[in-house]
Amino acid sequence: MAQKKMALACSECGSRNYTITANPNRVERLQVKKFCKHCNRHTLHQETR
Template identity: 80%
Template sequence: MAQKKIALACSACGSRNYTIGANPNRTERLEVKKFCKFCGEHTLHRETR
C-alpha cells in the first residue's frame, strides 16, 4: 500500500518545495525551518493538506 504524501509550503513565497509522508497520529500541522531555493534562504515551511 502506498503512503499518502503531504507537501511543505514556504511561508514567505508559498512554493511547495518538499514532500513528506502523512502521519495519522499528528494532530497539528508540521512547521519546520527549511531552505527555500526560490527565496534563497531558510524560511518556515508549513504542512499543507
C-alpha cells in the first residue's frame, strides 16, 4: 500500500518546497524551519492538507 504524502508550504511566499509522509496520529499541523529557495532564506514551513 502506498503512503500518503503531504506538502510543506513556506509561510512567506506560499510555495510548496518539501514533501513528507502523512502521519495519522498527528493532530496539529507540523511546523518546521526549512530553507526556501524562492525566498533564499530559512523560513517557517507548515504542513498543508
